[in-house]
Amino acid sequence: MASSVLGSGGLGDLVLGDVGTGEYDGTILAVAEDSISLSQDVVVNAVYQRTATAAFSPDNGAEPTFRTQVGAETTDLLLVPLAVASFTTIVSAMSGAVDGFAPGSTAVATFRPRVDAASDIDIPGDTAVATFRTQVSGVSAFTLDATAECIFQSRNRGVSDLSLAPEATAVFRTINSALDPLFILTDAVCVFHSRFLESHSITPQVLASAQLVSKFVQSTPHSLTLTVEARVYRLYNVEGESTLSLDDEAERGVFRRSVAHNLAISDSAGVFLLPSGKATSTLSDLSVSGSCQLKTVRAFNNITLEDSVIVVGPIYVTATTPIQTTTTVFNPATLTFSSTITAGLADLATATGNSVRHATSIVSFEDTRAGLVHVRIDGASVEAENSLEIGHEGRISEQADATNTLALADEAIAQTGTSASDLLTISSTAAARISNFDGAESILAIHQAARFTIERTCNRNDFAPAIGASSDPNAPEPPPASLPEASGDTGFKLIYPATGLATDTLEIPRSPELGNIDRFQMDRINRETRGGTLLVYADPIWPKITTLVLRFSSLNPDVAYALMTFMEDHIGEEIKVIDWEDRAWKGVITNPQDPVTEDSPGSFTASFELEGERQP
């Protein structure tokens, strides 16, 4: 699709932005925008193009500047006094019809590239100055009036009439060729700096006080021969071409649809010449004939913008640009391969301190997305701006590691014909705050304990515990220092219930047989370290069980059966037992199924185990 020419005179800034967008499907880590910003300035200094200037008459004080060309076939160019005309390129195609190209008095005309086919270049006197920088060709009547100054910088060819009026000064810097009649009038000064080529007849009519200064070699000593060679030069085409070709392509791994955006801009400015003849110049007897050529020099600048958008397949295009590029390097120290980051974002968290402390901070963020909008190329300017600000913070705890993880996700939206800007501001801060309490604290616990022993023989058999003192609060409770008192009740009795008013009582007239066992059982754990150290531990709340294992013999049948009846009636229930030492116990008979044996006629043996604890 070709766009309209922005017009002559130049194209302003050309800004192109090409963006690709795609849908995040979880596999794309980052979407990068390919933003291209171009600015091109094409300035066509075609200020104006004057193909025919009827009357170009700079007024007094006017300073026209002719940059390119003046294609004035018929031109009345009159430089009035004090006017300054500067012809930078070419003054051409004045096909003999330059009537009145007469820089007025004190006028200054500067012809920079060339002046050709100027029929009449009448530089009047009175300080009129005409400077021909490049060449002057086809000047049929070149008349320098009095006090006029004409400087031919490059060469002068095809000058038919070059009349130097009195006191006029003509300076030929390079070549003066084909000067047909070169009339140097009175007081005129003609300085030939370079050479005269094939001057047919240049008869300077050196009038009185006219000076002819020849700086160069005269070909013939006899006569002053000026050889003027006329050459035809063809203007070269100056082309200014500016081609701007942009190819923007968005690539992604997962293709759904693709958008290709090709923008080709070509800009060219050319100056071409329409040859319309050739310039010939023959020098014969100082007669120079030259022909004017009509040449048209044009410079144009055409800017062709072609912008094509081809949508093939999906609308959304994702451009994936890895934020980080990694490479695998070999570590000779560990003989392993490790990945190192060569380019992109690198994040580093360093924890310093007496001990290794780390903090983990994970930043999750979302970035808004803009949809794909198709905008006509000549539509309104639309800007899409995607700003993503990421704040990241790493904290150090007493126990954890400091890890600075910065996850980036950026999306760019392609909008055909518009520019999209994606501003990504990344700020990552990993701060390690270590609170070090370096104070060392050691609690020294000193406890005092004192014990004693009494060396007496009867201490081995008497109730004589030697209980000292201890300041250790964790020391076990020492045993009683005195014998527990017996209960007020006597005899061996089984009483139900254990507390309160008795509802059932069984008295056994005999004490249990010798061989009774007072069993003390507790929960205790033993551990052995690898070094063989034995460790024993028992929690104070763990149960401690005391069991009385009793056996009665020589019971009469009534007592034996009553015992079985009592155990059967109160099986599993807590009972109170008064033992043969008048000690009170409260517990449960744990083996009521033990048999009662008649050892001999009328003599029974019974046994039971009472699990309980002694009562005060």
Next chain:
Amino acid sequence: MPLNPCDAQLESNFEIAAPYPALQTTITLPRPYLSDQESVTASVTTKRATDGTLYTYVKRKNRRRKLKWDFTLSRTKTIEMENFVKAYFASQLRVRDHRGRVWIGYFTINPFDFTGKERAGGPATQDWPVGEKYTVSLEFEGIQQ
């Protein structure tokens, strides 16, 4: 204390003090009955390779030994011992045996059985109605000091 038990005094009392190291309570016992036992707790496992090489795998216990004493106590001493066991059955003990050797260790027996063995030779002491003898076996593991 002499390491060679033969050089120790034979008439020394058998003392058990607890809790170690802040010793507070001491119980004096008569000498244990004969048939007391002492054994090494270290163990060895032997493996023999196919070529006949014998490999031994030893578990050392820092020279910890296992001792077993049988005591016959009076009724009152039995009550005192019962009280002592109930208080320090899980505490570290310092034992000075009848040979004067000092051990630091723990009771390892569970349960403690105080068995009425026989009648005592004389009347009960300290106003107790009966005079009986009780037997108790103590198993102890400790390191000689």
